[in-house]
Amino acid sequence: MANLTEDPVLEINGIKVKEEDTNLAIDNKVVVREEGQGERDMSPPGGNSIHRSGSRPQLDLSKAAIEGNFEEKDPIILLPNQSDDISHLAVDLGGSLIKLVYFSRHEDRSSNDKRKKTLKERLGISNGSRRSYPILGGRLHFVKFETNKINECLDFISSKQLHRGGMDSRWDSELPANNNAVIKATGGGAYKFADLFKERLGVSLDKEDEMDCLVAGANFLLKAIRHEAFTHMEGQKEFVQIDHNDLFPYLLVNIGSGVSVIKVDGDGKFQRVSGTNVGGGTYWGLGRLLTKCKSFDELLELSQRGDNRTIDMLVGDIYGGMDYSKIGLSASTIASSFGKAISENKELEDYRPEDISLSLLRMISYNIGQISYLNALRFGLKRIFFGGFFIRGHAYTMDTISFAVQFWSKGEAQAMFLRHEGFLGALGAFMSYEKHGLDDLMVHQLVERFPMGAPYTGGKIHGPPLGDLNEKISWMEKFVRKGNEITAPVPMAPTGTTGLGGFEVPSSKGETLRSDASALNIGVLHLVPTLEVFPLLADPKTYEPNTIDLADPSELEYWFTVLSEHLPDLVDKAVASEGGTEDAKRRGHAFARAFSAHLARLMEEPAAYGKLGLANLLELREECLREFHFVDAYRSIKQRENEASLAVLPDLLMELDSMSEETRLLTLIEGVLAANIFDWGSRACVDLYHKGTIIEIYRMSRNKMQRPWRVDDFDVFKERMFGSGDRKPPPHRRALLFVDNSGADIVLGMLPLARELLRRGTEVVLVANSLPALNDVTAMELPDIVAEAAKHCDILRRAAEAGGLLVDAMINTLDGSKENSSSVPLMVVENGCGSPCIDLRQVSSELAAAAKDADLIILEGMGRSLHTNYNARFKCDALKLAMVKNQRLAEKLIKGNIYNCVCRYEPAS
Ligand SMILES: Nc1ncnc2c1ncn2[C@@H]1O[C@H](COP(=O)(O)OP(=O)(O)O)[C@@H](O)[C@H]1O
Ligand SMILES: CC(C)(COP(=O)(O)O)[C@@H](O)C(=O)NCCC(=O)O
Ligand SMILES: [Mn+2]
Structure with a gap:
């Protein structure tokens, strides 16, 4: 684990400044510290290198000088040329809502990892190139408040010290407030509330044009977030893959208090072509007057139980129940919104608030859809993106807008919605900080996560996201104490749409509106500038990591059940891994609640967090564990299995060495499987593990290995390795081995295979997880395992030495000599993820660098080679090896049975 006190240092005028502290820019000062004490955040303490590693801030260190006494322990360094713009907050102060986008920095504790340092030299990754990233690694958070509760917003900013250059300033509460601090702000409130911000927080608002910000925000989201835009028709949500090169022109319709219609032709190229004053403010304002609702959500919730026919005048009302088919209007089409209210002798009290709310919602949504269509028609645009918080992820609103666009354009134009709907302006304002360089960010450098604080506190619009772990746990406990199930917010059932422009009443399944959908549907955006697309993917554009399509409801239900049933055992392991203390039990309970809540939420609305695949679910579980500070739930199991396997490794190696090359290759592949x-x-x-020791189970499993395997390309692979007849193909130059589990899997399976490749002159790179997931071995753990194995094997020892893996290890070699005879190297790289699956669109930069010279990849295990990547094609030879440990998957994928094996070999495509 990285040792903080030995972090690399930067020298500024002879003064050493720790690299990770260099973005402590407060009042143009950098504080030199002995120890990093980054934002506590929800990340596990230490060790989680890749997610926290990132680039460095762009500090202007020129003319840096010490202020005060050189002997001081923590002297302050002035950076006179460092502008104030490493700010962490931008605000959009709207007529109804205040939107905040703020940034928190990743902790980087990985820089002292020796393995990494050697690897960097070997793979030619220089520190310099890392530093050249224009952006900070960190997280973007999205929060909103009601504008009339601006004081809560100011309290929130103040409590998080967002106005003082971000979280980092909390490291020293003694520091004076930055009186020159400037926050980027947009929306009318940037003018209206400027004095209040100065008074309460001592900050000035740097005003950015609202339209500029909306467009910048929308362009960024559409380019950088994979599952940002979606269509919503008749209750069905479908994500749309936007081609970055074919984004413009489009129509952007922002439905806030009022509505802006903007024709967007490029970055910064746009024109506000129209607008309407009948918008979100109208629905909420008029709705409040007419129904006496106390909140927007209450009003929206009412609409779910409404029947607009009691108040709207329908075509059928005018035509005696008939369609007006000659002009294409069905009897159920609304002829006149609220039209029935004129013909009857009724007062407001005579109408159900539910019906009024629905009628109003329908009127406003439909009208906006229609105006949008007309503008799209005016400029010949086919795509219309809708943003603004009026939409609020509400199915009926989106369906109504989509219907209007579809109906009037006869299917020519398409309405699309954005997951970050109301945050466009705030995001645009955030991006206007020049040095963030956010606009350079690419899809693969962003990872969206859904911590509990993000989805749930948003339910109370003005509530800040849950802060520390304790707050989160207490929140989870509140539900438990009340005996409440954490009920998944219930989405609306698909709304019934009858052709010809008529709408039936939404057949609302649930009684309640899902809690704040806008907060539920977006997570925290992790900016990880070091992530890259795996360079050996044959076609990154068409690559889809997930093999099983969870859009199939029966698959979804099955995998949800599997995950739910696994939960009690996982909690046991997690709690035990933390010593079984009361605190661990409390966290374990909270974790179980949180993960169940995620599952329930996703079961109700699978696309709530973007397009859902099995890999996302499995990763969500690991992230959720980390959120409750379970760093490594299977730690002791992994250790135990490693030790047991290392003890029998020498015998296995001897057995292997007594075989012919060809028999050995087969035995090795059998061994891996x-x-x-x-x-x-x-x-x-x-269940099986209760039936014997690790070694007994391993032996049993090996004895059962019988070819042909269910998928068996071994002979083709063997031919590539040994050739046929006189043809002797050259060995592979470099093999990337994506390893899976600890214990026998890595020690008795993959390491002996690696050894064979090394023996044949192939460089081997073991690719392991950056963070723990189940019992998977991590990159951090591998050097010690290799060192232990190398005690029994010269091939491994020499290769590990050549690969810089044994720098620290005190190994007693077999013959006692330590000469470094030439060997191809054995290296270890981290893959950039903490999940049992791998999405090759987002891998660590060291894996991407290692891949450049590789001509063979071996993906091992169910997660990495079946659940994900089974259908992936590569530019180099690829071998996929796994035992199928799930009956349903075996049936579905290989038409086989549980414990069948897959040895799929695909030569370079
Ligand atoms: N909790 C809420 N409180 C008030 N309005 C809300 C809420 N949730 C959604 N809305 C809707 O969102 C609209 C504001 O959208 P927004 O995009 O934030 O615009 P603005 O910048 O004008 O405030 C409101 O007029 C209302 O229709
Ligand atoms: C999480 C896993 C993909 C890990 O498998 P591995 O990659 O280690 O082979 C796998 O354990 C899995 O799919 N489990 C759920 C299925 C079940 O319990 O049957
Ligand atoms: Mn595994």
């Missing part, structure tokens, strides 16, 4: 049985994520396997 057999040892892949050690998977603590599989229900069936965990």
Whole structure:
């Protein structure tokens, strides 16, 4: 684990400043510290290198000088040329809502990792190139408040010290407030509330044009977030893949208090072509007067139980129940919104508030859809993106707008919605800080996560996201104490649409509106500038990591059940891994609640967090564990299995060495497949572990290995390795081995295979997880395992030495000599993720660098080679090895049975 006191230092005028502290820019000063004490945040303490690693801030260190006494322990360094613009907050002060986008920095504790340092030299990754990233690694948070509760917003900013250059200033509460601080602000409130911000927070608002910000925000989202835009028709949500090169022109319709219609032709190229004063403010304002609702959500919720026919005048009302088919109007089409209210002798009290709310919502949504269509028609635009918080992720609103666009354009134009709907302006304002360089960010450098604080506190619009762990746990406990199930917010059932412009009443399944959808549907955006697309993907554009389509409801239900049933055992392991203390139990309970809540939420609305695949679910579980500070739930199991396996490794190596080359290759592949049985994520396997020791199970599994395997390309692979007849193909130059589980899997399966490749002159790179997931081995753990194995094997020892893996390890070699005879190297790289699956669109920069010279990749395990990447094609030879440890997957994928094996070989495409 990285040792903070040994972090690399930067020298500024002879004064050493720790690299990770260099963005402590407060009042143009940098504080030199002995120890990093970054934002506590929800990340696990230490070790989680890749997610926290990132680029460095762009500090202007020129003319830096010490202020005060050089002997001081923490002297302050002035950076006279460092502008104030490393700010962390931008605000959009709207007529109804205040939107905040703020940034928190990742902790980087990985810089002292020796493995990484050697690797960097070997793979030619220089520190310099890292530093050249124009943006900071960190997280973007999205929060909103009601404008009439601006004081809560100011309290929030103040409590998080966002106006003082971000979280970092909390590191020293003694520092004076930055009186020159400037925050980017947009929306009318940037004018209206400027004095209040100065008075309460001592900050000035740097005003950015609202339209500029909307467009900048929308362009950024459409380019940088994979699942940002979606269509919503008749209750069905479908994400739309936007081609970055074919984005413009489009129509942007922002439905806030009022409505702006903007024709967007490029970055910064746009024209506000229209607008309407009948918008979100109208619905909320008029709705409040007419229904006496106390909140916007209450009004929207009412609409779900409404029947607009009691108040709207329909075509059928005028035509005696008939369609007016000659002009294409069905009897159920609304002829006149609220039209019935004129013909009857009724007062407001005589109408149900539910019906009024629905009628109003329908009137306003439909009208906006229609105006949008007309403007799209005016400029020949086919795509209309809708933003603004009026939409609020509400199914009926979106369906109505979509219907209007579709109906009037006869299907020519398409309405699309944005997950970050109301945050366009705030995001645009945030991006206007020049040095953030956010506009350079690419899809693969952004990872969206859904911590509990983000989805749930948003329910109370003015409530800040849950801060520390304790707050989160207490929040979860509140539900438990009340005996409440954390009920998944219930989405609306698909609204019934009858052709010809008529709408039936939304057949609302649930009684309640899902809690704040806008907060639920977006997470925290992690900016990880070091992530890259895996360079060996044959076609990154068409690459889809997930094999199983969870859009199929029966698949979804099955995998949800699997995950739910696994939960109690996982909690046990997690709690035990933290010593079984009361605190650990409390966290374990909260974790279980939180993860169940995610599952329930996703079961109700699978696309709530973007397009959902099994890989996302499995990763969500790991992230959720980390959120409740379970750093490594299977720590002791992994250790135990590693030790048991290392003890029998020498015998296995001897056995292998007595074989002919060809028999050995087959035995090695059999060994990998057999040892892949050690998977603590599989229900069936965990049951099996009660039946014997690790070694007994390993032997049993090996004895059962029988070819042909269910998918068996071994002979083709063997031919590539040994050739046929006189043809002797050259060995591969470099192999990337994506390893899976700890214990037998890595020690008795993958390491012996790596050794064979090394023996043949192939460089080997073991690619392991950056963060723990189930019992998967991590990149951090591998050097020690390799060092132990190398004690029994010269091939491994020499290769590990050549690969810089044994720098620290005190190993006693077999013959006692330490000469470094030439060997191809054995290296370890981290893959950039903390999940049992791998999405090759987002891998660590060191894996991407290692891939450049690779001509063979071996993906091992169910997560990495079946759940994900089974259908992935590569530019180099690829071998996919896994034992299928789930009956349903076996049936579905290979028409086989549980414990069948897959050895799929695909030569370079
Ligand atoms: N909790 C809420 N309180 C008030 N209005 C809300 C809320 N949630 C959604 N809305 C809707 O969102 C509209 C404001 O959208 P927004 O995009 O923030 O615009 P603005 O910048 O004008 O405030 C409101 O007029 C209302 O229709
Ligand atoms: C999480 C896993 C993909 C890990 O498998 P591995 O990659 O270790 O082979 C796998 O354990 C899994 O799909 N488990 C759930 C299925 C079950 O319990 O049957
Ligand atoms: Mn695994």
